[in-house]
Amino acid sequence: MATAPSQAERDAVLTLARELISRASVTPEDAGCQPLIADRLEAAGMAVESIDVEDVHNLLARHGSGSPHLMLVGHTDVVPPGPESNWASPPFEPEIRDGVLYGRGAADMKSSVAAFVLALEAFLEAHPDHPGTVSLLLTSDEEGPARHGVRAVVPELEKRGMMPDACLVGEPSSRDRLGDVIRIGRRGSIQGRLTIRGIQGHTAYADPRDNPVHRAGPLLAELGRLDFDDGDEFFPPTRLQVSNVRAGTGADNVTPGELEIWFNLRNNPNTRSDALESRIRHLIEDADPGDWALSWRVSGEPFGPASGPLPGVVETACRELLGIESKPDTGGGTSDGRFFGPLGIPVVELGPVNATIHQVDECIAVDELVLLPGLYRRIIEGMLKSGGASCASS
Structure with a gap:
């Protein structure tokens, strides 16, 4: 297994995750999550733009050129928390109790979004001249009707010739521990x-x-x-x-x-x-x-199973960093991968344990949250550095 995250790395992802959770971005609101992320990714060297449609905020960040193009996909909106009196602590005041981070969006999916940002920052610092393209697409319309989010952005990407070769979605895919299940398709x-x-x-x-x-x-x-x-x-x-x-x-x-x-x-x-x-x-x-x-x-529409190098790169990262053999799966509900997969683009979903998503006292274990940035960075490296040739030809 890889070296455990340093204290500075742990603090960095916890700080950003808590800052995102504290913003009450109930769909289709973004509540300032995307501008916060945009500032960080611009500082890291990414080209960032907003593609807003109606009342929905969409953020596209991009670095590099050509194939292979790996796109990270996520959302900043959350479902309503319900009566706050039912929560042990206020849903938009993130709190750590007994090694667990609580708050609406802790698992679905602000922790993954925070980890995406940290992974991109670290990857670009280490590999500023990487081959291919890495991008991030975020929307505030995944938990809602999903009409003006990724569904609306995909035609714009097609028109510009910016469609990815593969998509990594940070939805909470895991069942009992981080990485035990990865989604390689959806019904x-x-x-x-x-x-x-x-x-x-x-x-x-x-x-x-x-x-x-x-x-x-x-x-x-x-x-x-x-x-x-x-x-x-x-x-x-x-x-x-x-x-x-x-x-x-x-x-x-x-x-x-x-x-x-x-x-x-x-x-x-x-x-x-x-x-x-x-x-x-x-x-x-x-x-x-x-x-x-x-x-x-x-x-x-249904899609999958994912082909090309991405499933293998994800499985290898989980094995090497988490010491776990991931189970490929196509169960669960839907995600924004549904707007890429049916077009023939391989989609893999990897994220936190989904046991508390949409529930009162939604949460993520801190020890698993702090592993996410390194996991996502390893996948980006695997796709753009060693997986590039096979991705470009798949």
């Missing part, structure tokens, strides 16, 4: 909303056929029984989960005039979203629930 996410219309009426006189809940019963059961035999060695089978069933006026003597069934599909690359939509529509038609309409929104 897609599809939101479906089925509306079945009936006739509102008095329960004493209504015709059962007019009640959309009665008509939807068999169909709802069929949705729950759907089976998708499309898994492989990298991805589990596609799954459908009903998330909401809504009907009625709130009165117990009035039949509903409309029923809404909300469901989510997590699909793998073996089944396209249009094929799933066709299957669901045929299922509805066969059930004949009456007057119906289906809203279908693809919030993320």
